[in-house]
Amino acid sequence: MIYESEYGTVDFWDPYPRLNEFKKIGINLSGGADSSLVTFMVCRELTERKSNAQVNFITGVHNARPTNEWNAREIAELFREMFPNINFGEHYFDYYDKNHEKDKVNHHAAHENRLRDEGKIDVLFHGRTANPDKEEAEAHNLLYKREERRDKHGNDREPYHEHHGKPFYCPFEFVDKRFVADMYHRFNLMDDLFPITASCVEYAEKTDYFTKPCKECWWCREKKWAFGMYDGGLQ
Numbered sequence: 006m007i008y009e010s011e012y013g014t015v016d017f018w019d020p021y022p023r024l025n026e027f028k029k030i031g032i033n034l035s036g037g038a039d040s041s042l043v044t045f046m047v048c049r050e051l052t053e054r055k056s057n058a059q060v061n062f063i064t065g066v067h068n069a070r071p072t073n074e075w076n077a078r079e080i081a082e083l084f085r086e087m088f089p090n091i092n093f094g095e096h097y098f099d100y101y102d103k104n105h106e107k108d109k110v111n112h113h114a115a116h117e118n119r120l121r122d123e124g125k126i127d128v129l130f131h132g133r134t135a136n137p138d139k140e141e142a143e144a145h146n147l148l149y150k151r152e153e154r155r156d157k158h159g160n161d162r163e164p165y166h167e168h169h170g171k172p173f174y175c176p177f178e179f180v181d182k183r184f185v186a187d188m189y190h191r192f193n194l195m196d197d198l199f200p201i202t203a204s205c206v207e208y209a210e211k212t213d214y215f216t217k218p219c220k221e222c223w224w225c226r227e228k229k230w231a232f233g234m235y236d237g238g239l240q
C-alpha cells in the first residue's frame with residue numbers, strides 16, 4: 006500500500022513480498038507516535054491481505070521511567086478494538102536498568118534477539134523515522150542531542166533487510182515525523198491514538214512525576230515540530 010504525503014512517500018510492504026511468509030510479526034512498540042503508526046499500517050495491510058499472521062508487541066521499559074509501559078498497553082488495547090479481525094498474540098515486556106547512554110539500544114536488541122531465538126517472532130518491525138533535514142533541524146533547534154544514526158545517511162540503508170539472518174523492516178527510514186503527523190490527520194488518528202502516545206524521555210523530576218512532557222528533550226521538540234503540540238496535545 007502506498008502512502009503519499011508532501012513530506013515523502015512510503016511504499017509499505019508491497020516491495021518486500023518476503024513479508025508475506027512470516028507467521029509471527031514482532032512490532033517494537035515504544036509507546037510513541039511512530040511505532041504506533043507502523044502498527045496501524047501493519048493492521049491495515051494484514052486486513053487487506055486477509056492474512057492471519059500473528060502480531061506481537063515488544064516494549065522495553067527502563068525501570069526509572071516506567072510510564073511508557075502504560076502507554077504501550079493502552080495503544081495495544083486500542084488496536085485490538087480497532088482491528089478485531091487481526092490475530093494479536095503476546096505483548097512482550099523487557100524491564101531494564103540503564104547505566105550508560107547506549108544501554109537502551111543494547112537492552113532492546115538483546116530482548117529482540119531472545120524473542121527471535123525462542124521462535125516467538127520471525128520478523129521485527131521498527132518505527133524509527135529519519136531526523137529532520139539539516140535546514141529544518143537548525144531552524145527548529147533539532148540538531149542538538151539528536152540521534153545521529155537517524156540521519157538519512159545518503160539513502161544507503163535498506164528499509165527491509167535480513168542481515169545476520171534477522172529479518173527487519175523499518176518502513177519510515179527515509180521519512181521524518183512530519184510524514185507521521187500527516188498520516189495521523191489523514192486517517193483520523195488525532196482523537197483516539199495521538200493522545201495516548203508519549204514521546205518524552207525525561208524522568209520524574211522534569212515531568213512532574215510523569216504527568217506532563219518536559220518540553221525540552223529532543224523527542225518533545227521533535228513532536229512539537231511535526232504535530233504542533235507536545236504529548237497529550239499540550240501547547
Ligand SMILES: [Zn+2]
Binds near residue numbers: 206226
Ligand atoms: Zn521531553
